[in-house]
Amino acid sequence: MDRLSVLCFAGTYGLALASDLARFAVRSAARWYLTVGLTALGWIVQAAYLGNLAWSAGRIPVTTLFESLLALSWILAAIDLYLMVRSPKPVAVGMFVLPLVLALVVMAGVSTAPQQADWGAWGGATAFWGSVHGVFLVAGAVSTCVAFLAGLMHLVQSHRLKRKRPSPFEFALPSLEQSERLNRGAITLAFPLLTFGLLIGVVLGLASPSPNAMRLSWADPKVLSALAMWLVFAVLLHARYRPEMRGRRVMWLTAVAFGFLVFSWVGVEALRLPTAHHGVPRASGRGS
Amino acid sequence: MKLLALGVDHRSAPAAIREAVAFDGPKSAAGLDALRHGFPGGEFVVLSTCNRVEVYMAGDVAHVPETDALADFLARFHAVPAESFAPHLVSYHDEGAVGHLFRVAASLESLVLGEGQILGQVKQAFQEAQRREAVGPILNHVFQQALRVGKKVREETGLDQGKLSVASVAVDVAREVFDTFADKTVLVIGAGKMGDLTLQHLKTLLPGRILVTNRSPERAEAAAARFEGEAVPFDRLDAALIEADLVVSTTAAAEPIVTYDQYVRVQRARRNRLALILDIASPPDFDRRIGLLERVTLYHIDDLRAQAERNRKGRQKGVDPALAIIERETAACLASLQLKRSAGAVLRQLGTNADAVRHRELEALFAALPHLDASDREAIAHTICRVQNQTLHHPRAALRSAAAEPSHEQPHTLLNAFRHLFGLADL
Numbered sequence: 001m002d003r004l005s006v007l008c009f010a011g012t013y014g015l016a017l018a019s020d021l022a023r024f025a026v027r028s029a030a031r032w033y034l035t036v037g038l039t040a041l042g043w044i045v046q047a048a049y050l051g052n053l054a055w056s057a058g059r060i061p062v063t064t065l066f067e068s069l070l071a072l073s074w075i076l077a078a079i080d081l082y083l084m085v086r087s088p089k090p091v092a093v094g095m096f097v098l099p100l101v102l103a104l105v106v107m108a109g110v111s112t113a114p115q116q117a118d119w120g121a122w123g124g125a126t127a128f129w130g131s132v133h134g135v136f137l138v139a140g141a142v143s144t145c146v147a148f149l150a151g152l153m154h155l156v157q158s159h160r161l162k163r164k165r166p167s168p169f170e171f172a173l174p175s176l177e178q179s180e181r182l183n184r185g186a187i188t189l190a191f192p193l194l195t196f197g198l199l200i201g202v203v204l205g206l207a208s209p210s211p212n213a214m215r216l217s218w219a220d221p222k223v224l225s226a227l228a229m230w231l232v233f234a235v236l237l238h239a240r241y242r243p244e245m246r247g248r249r250v251m252w253l254t255a256v257a258f259g260f261l262v263f264s265w266v267g268v269e270a271l272r273l274p275t276a277h278h279g280v281p282r283a284s285g286r287g288s
Numbered sequence: 289m290k291l292l293a294l295g296v297d298h299r300s301a302p303a304a305i306r307e308a309v310a311f312d313g314p315k316s317a318a319g320l321d322a323l324r325h326g327f328p329g330g331e332f333v334v335l336s337t338c339n340r341v342e343v344y345m346a347g348d349v350a351h352v353p354e355t356d357a358l359a360d361f362l363a364r365f366h367a368v369p370a371e372s373f374a375p376h377l378v379s380y381h382d383e384g385a386v387g388h389l390f391r392v393a394a395s396l397e398s399l400v401l402g403e404g405q406i407l408g409q410v411k412q413a414f415q416e417a418q419r420r421e422a423v424g425p426i427l428n429h430v431f432q433q434a435l436r437v438g439k440k441v442r443e444e445t446g447l448d449q450g451k452l453s454v455a456s457v458a459v460d461v462a463r464e465v466f467d468t469f470a471d472k473t474v475l476v477i478g479a480g481k482m483g484d485l486t487l488q489h490l491k492t493l494l495p496g497r498i499l500v501t502n503r504s505p506e507r508a509e510a511a512a513a514r515f516e517g518e519a520v521p522f523d524r525l526d527a528a529l530i531e532a533d534l535v536v537s538t539t540a541a542a543e544p545i546v547t548y549d550q551y552v553r554v555q556r557a558r559r560n561r562l563a564l565i566l567d568i569a570s571p572p573d574f575d576r577r578i579g580l581l582e583r584v585t586l587y588h589i590d591d592l593r594a595q596a597e598r599n600r601k602g603r604q605k606g607v608d609p610a611l612a613i614i615e616r617e618t619a620a621c622l623a624s625l626q627l628k629r630s631a632g633a634v635l636r637q638l639g640t641n642a643d644a645v646r647h648r649e650l651e652a653l654f655a656a657l658p659h660l661d662a663s664d665r666e667a668i669a670h671t672i673c674r675v676q677n678q679t680l681h682h683p684r685a686a687l688r689s690a691a692a693e694p695s696h697e698q699p700h701t702l703l704n705a706f707r708h709l710f711g712l713a714d715l
Contacts, residue, residue, distance in 0.1 A: 027444045161464060162579070164591045166450065166598050176585075177562055178467040243560035247583040 005049050006070075006109035012042030013077065013102045020094040023170045032089045036081065039094065043077045046105075050074055059127075062134035065269060066108050068141075073104035075142045090172040096149050107266050129200055136197030141261055143190030144229070147236075148258035150174075150182035151251035158248060183254060184240065190257075191233045198226055222268050229260035289426065289629060290352040293385040294359075294377060295335075295342030298399050301376035308368050311336035316413075319365060320420040326361055327353050331424040333417040333431060335392070337409050339399050344389060346426035355379045386430055387618040393438030394610055395447065402447040402603045407438045425632075426625060433621045441613055445606035450599025454482075454592045455489040457599070458566045461592070462493060462534060465564045465585050469493040475532035476500045477525070477545070479511040482568050483538035487515055490536065499528050503539075529554045535565045537573040548575040555581055568592065624691075630703055631691035635684060637712045642676050 016038035022031055050070060053061045061067040080097035087093055157173040173179070218224070236253055239245035296306055311319040311334045323332040323343070329351030333344040343362075345352050353361070359377060363370035380388040391397050393410045414431040417423045423431070442448045451457045466472060474495045476483050479502045487498070498517030502508035505521065512519040520528045529535065529546070539545060546554075551574070555563065560583050567574045568589045579586030650669055654660060660668070683706070690702045706712065 027446060029443055157464065161461070161585050164587065164595065166595050166602075167464075170446070173464075175463060175467045176465050180562070181467070243556075246560045249582075 003109060005045075006105060009042050009046045009049070009073075010102060010105045010109060012038055012045065013098055013105060016042060016094065017098040017102060020092065020098060023090075023092065023095075024168060027170060029089065035094055036084055039077060039081050039084070039098070043074065043081060046070065046074045046077065060131055060135060062138045063130065065265065066111055068134065068138055069104050069108035069111070069265070071138050072141050072145070073101045073108070075138075076104070076145055077101045079142075079146060087174070088172070090167075090170050091174060092171050093153075093174075096153055100145060100149065111266075111269065126204065129204055133197055133200040133204060136193050136200065140190050140193035140197050141265070143186045143193060144233075144254075144258055144261050147183050147186035147190060147254045150179045150186060151254040154179035154183060155248060155251050183251065187233060187236045187250075187254065188240075191230075191237050194226075194230050194233060198230055201226075222264050225260045225264035225268070229257050229264065232257040232260065289625070290345075290347065290349045291382045291385040291426065291430070292345045292352055292355070292358075293342055293380040293388050294345075294355055295340060296373060296376045296378065297340035297342070297397065300378045301373065305373050305376050306339070306341055309341050309362055309366050309373055311341065316416055317420055320417055320422040322365055323361070324420070324422050327351065327357075331427040332422045333413050333427055335410060335413040337406070340392070340397070342392075344385065344427060344430075346430070347424070383618060383622055386433075386621055387614060389430065389434045390437045390614045390618055390621075391611075393434040394441035394614060395438070396441075396607065396610055396614070400452060401600075402442070402449070402606070404442075404448055407435065407442075410438065411435055425628065429625055429628065430621060433617065437614060437617045440617075441610045444613065445610045447603055447606040447610055449606075450595075450602055452596050452600055452603075454568065454589065454596055455486045457592045457595045458486050458536075458568070458587070459489045459493065461566070461585070461587055461595075462490065462564055465562060466533065469495045471496050472533040473497040473499060473531050474517075474534045474536065475520075475528050476511065476515075476517070477535065477537040477573060478502055478539035478569065479504075479507040480538045480540070483536055484511065484514070486536050486538070486566065486568060490534070491515060495534070499532060501525055501528055526550070526554055530557045533561065533563060535563070535567075537565065537567045538569050539573050541569070541573060542571065544571075544575045545573045546575065546578070548577040551575070551578045551584075552581065555584060566592070627703075628691045631687050634703055634706050634712060635687060638680065638684070638706070638710055641710065641712065642680060646672055646676055 016035050019031055019035040019038060050061055050067075053067065062071050076097060080094055080101065083091075083093040083097070153173050154176060157176055157179060160167070160173075161176070167173070174182070232253055236250060236257065239250050239253070296309060298306070316334055316336060319334050320332055323330070323334075323345075327345070330345050330347040330353070335342045335344065343358065345358070355377065359370050359374050362368075362373070388397070389410075393407055395401065395403050395406045398406050410431070414423070414427075414435070417427070417431075451460055462469075472495050474487070474490055474497070476487055476498070479500065491498075498512070498515050499520050500508050500512040500515070500517050501520040501522050501524070502511065503522050505519065508519040508522070511517070525545070529551070537545070563584045565574055565578065565584065565586045567586060570589050572588050574586060574588075576586070576588070578584060650672060653668070654665055687702060687706060
């Protein structure tokens with residue numbers, strides 16, 4: 001059932017992406033409406049699925065990798081829809097956001113990793129702070145993805161302008177100033193979210209009385225990559241006050257932070273590295 | 289049915305001739321009124337712009353004047369001898385007239401290929417004709433289609449994409465670098481014609497502040513006054529560069545006036561803010577290496593010209609697809625027009641036949657029942673009239689809807705069925 005649902009979102013987002021890519025061949029306003037329509041359809045179906053998941057589990061669906069990836073892709077799809085509708089039609093936001101949304105949904109679908117720490121199973125304050133930890137990390141991940149995508153658009157636009165290359169027909173990008181502002185805003189938001197998210201995680205790991213609680217280890221690749229990501233964000237925040245660091249360097253650093261995010265979320269699982277984040281198996285949630 | 293487009297344009301006539309026969313200002317309404325009175329029964333739209341003066345006419349063959357008669361009308365109306373402009377007149381008939389209007393609306397006939405103004409001008413001409421009640425079903429349909437086709441061609445071919453002048457390309461580049469301009473400072477170095485033109489275009493972005501500097505303080509003051517800016521002494525160039533976000537340089541200096549090392553210092557003092565330099569001087573005023581600096585975008589005049597040329601070629605590529613769309617749409621428009629007229633004729637004939645039958649039968653009934661008084665007769669006549677209208681309502685509505693919907697699958701089959709079922713003559 002889960003795989004089928006995930007296939008539905010992935011298929012719809014895939015079609016939306018194909019429709020957006022068709023901008024180079026199909027010169028019609030109908031193509032834009034089709035892209036927006038398909039993205040909206042995928043988003044609504046995904047919203048219903050996540051809503052049902054939250055309803056049946058009685059909590060916010062951010063405690064497993066599967067749920068977190070779906071929640072992250074759902075929020076990014078909403079941001080994509082908002083930007084597509086707000087920007088002029090030739091602005092190719094979807095070409096950047098939809099591949100990431102699609103990749104996240106596919107990763108959620110193919111993820112065969114064991115269930116992650118389920119704070120809900122421990123009950124009481126731990127369950128509450130576990131959910132807060134998950135929400136903060138997903139929100140931080142959303143900001144990281146937005147910063148990365150804005151940085152990517154900035155790099156492409158900057159490269160094009162430096163080489164004096166004209167935009168192809170029906171393809172435009174946000175101005176350098178706009179993508180930079182979006183990148184800066186997302187970094188500013190990501191840093192406190194990640195800081196609180198990670199701090200709550202560390203405290204939970206150290207203080208949890210449950211024998212099932214994960215053991216916090218500073219050698220855990222997940223912990224290390226999350227800390228590395230946090231450090232990169234600290235540097236990025238510092239770069240705001242260092243004029244010589246502005247511009248493409250910031251964008252590349254954002255890409256590095258995004259790389260750490262991908263590694264800590266998916267890479268550790270994909271490479272089957274030893275991590276204490278494989279918590280208790282859960283009765284509800286993803287049942288593949 | 290006959291359609292005629294007659295007039296002069298930038299290809300067929302010099303500006304003086306176009307001006308002599310132009311329908312500008314109040315002449316437009318007066319011209320339409322004069323055409324209606326001069327050629328009753330016809331439909332007219334007058335399109336008068338800087339580059340073309342055209343009269344579109346439509347109606348039954350008897351109501352649409354010949355080109356000579358119209359040339360005489362133009363001569364009388366504008367009080368100019370017909371022989372002064374008649375050799376420059378170009379006419380298009382029927383399908384040619386529709387195709388020409390579609391090409392005009394799509395800006396394929398414009399002086400600047402793909403320019404956007406003409407579609408609005410066609411719309412204005414059409415609306416003026418509607419206000420003067422000079423258009424009927426034919427031109428109504430043709431002009432509505434022209435406006436739709438004009439928009440469709442632009443959307444599907446990119447004919448209006450990319451600017452063609454250096455100044456307007458510069459504005460596009462500015463929009464790709466900056467998002468807002470109210471908080472930006474524009475610095476103009478030099479006070480030449482090209483600088484004026486570029487600044488004129490950049491002013492449409494509503495920049496927060498304009499600084500002008502020149503070796504000649506008087507010229508700087510004059511340019512600053514023209515653009516509501518501030519004049520800056522030339523020896524304060526570095527300070528002005530530090531303040532500026534967007535620089536337009538247009539001096540006649542033989543050597544670059546801003547070196548790489550100088551701008552590195554400036555950029556450091558600017559705290560590495562985004563900068564756009566439009567160096568439209570030849571030879572360049574800014575060292576080319578400045579463009580390699582982080583967060584600095586430098587466009588030389590050659591880059592802007594090359595982009596304008598690429599845009600021109602891009603628009604040219606859209607001409608063939610645009611012509612293909614217009615050919616298709618012209619045929620569809622005429623077919624739909626023909627269908628509407630046929631449907632109209634069938635509906636009229638149907639009404640006439642039904643009325644004739646009703647009158648004949650009522651006369652026979654009243655003759656057979658002479659005791660009926662006037663009020664009874666009126667009530668019976670009224671009832672039969674209502675029965676007739678109600679019986680014919682659905683078939684009439686079906687035919688009207690088929691004629692109004694160009695994508696209807698079998699409108700001609702429906703027309704033939706109507707003729708066959710109601711015993712109507714083939715018109």
